[in-house]
Amino acid sequence: MRDMKQTAGRTQLGEFAPTFAQVNDDVLFGEVWADETLDMKTRSTIVISVFMGRGLITDALRHHLQYAKDNGITREEIAAIITHAAFYAGWPVAWAVFALAKDVWSEEE
Structure with a gap:
C-alpha cells in the first residue's frame, strides 16, 4: 500500500x-x-485486531483484510491472527471476521 x-x-x-x-x-x-x-504485515495485523476489538465488522474491515492479503498475510497467518484476537475481542466477532476472511482468501490456489 x-x-x-x-x-x-x-x-x-x-x-x-x-x-x-x-x-x-x-x-x-x-x-x-x-x-x-512498521512493516505492512504488522500494520495490517494491528488494524484487523483493532477492528475486531471494536466489533467493527464492516466493509472497511473486508477492505483491510484484502490489504492484509496483498501485504503478504497468508491464509494460515490470518486464521492465527483471528483465533488469537478472538480471546480478547469475543468469539462471535471472530466468527464474523472468519466469514469475511474466507471470502478474501477463497481466491487462493
Missing part, C-alpha cells in the same frame, strides 16, 4: 466532508501507512 495513492476518502466523502477526506487520504494513508517503521 506504500506505493498506492489512496482516494477513497475523496471519492466517498470529498464533497460532503472534504477535510476528513483529505486527512484520510493524505495523512492516514499517505503518511501513517507510508511510515517504514
Whole structure:
C-alpha cells in the first residue's frame, strides 16, 4: 500500500466532508501507512485486531483484510491472527471476521 495513492476518502466523502477526506487520504494513508517503521504485515495485523476489538465488522474491515492479503498475510497467518484476537475481542466477532476472511482468501490456489 506504500506505493498506492489512496482516494477513497475523496471519492466517498470529498464533497460532503472534504477535510476528513483529505486527512484520510493524505495523512492516514499517505503518511501513517507510508511510515517504514512498521512493516505492512504488522500494520495490517494491528488494524484487523483493532477492528475486531471494536466489533467493527464492516466493509472497511473486508477492505483491510484484502490489504492484509496483498501485504503478504497468508491464509494460515490470518486464521492465527483471528483465533488469537478472538480471546480478547469475543468469539462471535471472530466468527464474523472468519466469514469475511474466507471470502478474501477463497481466491487462493
